Amino acid sequence: MRSAAVIGTGLVGTSVALALSRRGVAVFLDDRDTTAARTAEALGAGSLAPPPAPVDVAVLAVPPAHVGAVLARCQEQGLAGTYTDVASVKERPYQDLVLAGGDPARYVGGHPLAGGERSGPLAARADLFEGRLWVLTPAEATDRSALNPVLELVALCGATPVIMDAVAHDRAVALTSHAPHLVSSLTAARLADADDEHIRVSGQGLRDMTRIAAGEPALWGDILEANAEAVADVLEACAADLDRTVAALRALHSADGARRRRAAADLDGVLRRGSRGAARVPRKHGTPPAEYVTVPVSVPDQPGALARLFAAVSEAGVNIEDVSIEHSVDQPSGRVELVVEQSSTEEVRRLLDVHGWAPQPARPLVSGMSPTAGRS
């Protein structure tokens, strides 16, 4: 691929543009917000000049409700040979494109499974898509020759392509992304007017659970509007579980022994099913979590402490797959959890011991962590 256009220079568009520019692709940027476009250009994501000739691929990185119309306009102008988008829903943009009189033959729907809770070009990263999945949804009307340039784009961004039907994609992300976003919002909404003193007593669990709720409400309103039925189905099932869980909690201290035991069993069922579901969440490179363990280490809040810790691990020739830091409130230390391959646990613990780190017992990785680390 020699040239690409990125329309919409926010978090995702600028990240795509940065990744392509670093691989030597000539990238042309456009955004209806000139500040966002200028910022992306200043970050080295590409040029604001109009492309001198049709580009190889145009990437639409605007909110889902705008994709169809903007895409049809770009096609009318002959902007590119092939078109794709990055919207978090796939069926609606396709229908909108057809309604707007666009040409579905040169369009392959796309959705990188990577992003973040911050919007705009300043949140962009060239490595955002490294090792992540990127769903492509060619339709029946899509010309097969349109797929290759889009596959090349995905590869240049360091992601792994997955071909899916658009409707199946939308049902899948209702379960894995859109409903979880709303559950995070609902949890965080309890905090909006809560007592400061209560909120202060919080740990990493609350941060993990609410991070995505900080996402831009207008964008998420747009995503949910385009996938409302599928998300409602997931939340309806959650609501039924929630009703049963509340009833179980209320019955836990009932004077009736049989009711008490039933309630305890119901609660236990919810927790066990949750644990089973969490264990199925794919980790880095889509591998199952069972292959990794977390090694917790207490680290002083001092310059160079993390560097010393990582150096000790690298002595074992071991890659840190992921890392999370829980800062202690009121204490000059934090708890670092290193995620490493199970097979290297003993060597990592031995070296940490040798260097005076006193690691705590390792445990299998089953719960959520922020996707922070690349290869160390």
Ligand SMILES: NC(=O)c1ccc[n+]([C@@H]2O[C@H](COP(=O)([O-])OP(=O)(O)OC[C@H]3O[C@@H](n4cnc5c(N)ncnc54)[C@H](O)[C@@H]3O)[C@@H](O)[C@H]2O)c1
């Ligand atoms: N945020 C995520 O985590 C994430 C992850 C994967 C995919 N996506 C998808 O990527 C797309 C962009 O999301 P984002 O997070 O980068 O949002 P963003 O708000 O950071 O960027 C969107 C940009 O599009 C521009 N824009 C809006 N309408 C436009 C139009 N008609 N013409 C030209 N520019 C226009 C805005 O000015 C803004 O700069 C969305 O479709 C979203 O569903 C988001």
Ligand SMILES: O=C(O)C(=O)C[C@]1(C(=O)O)C=C[C@@H](O)C=C1
């Ligand atoms: O915030 C993140 O870490 C994300 O990757 C966001 C996330 C997701 O739910 O996984 C959100 C919406 C997108 O369509 C893709 C990715």
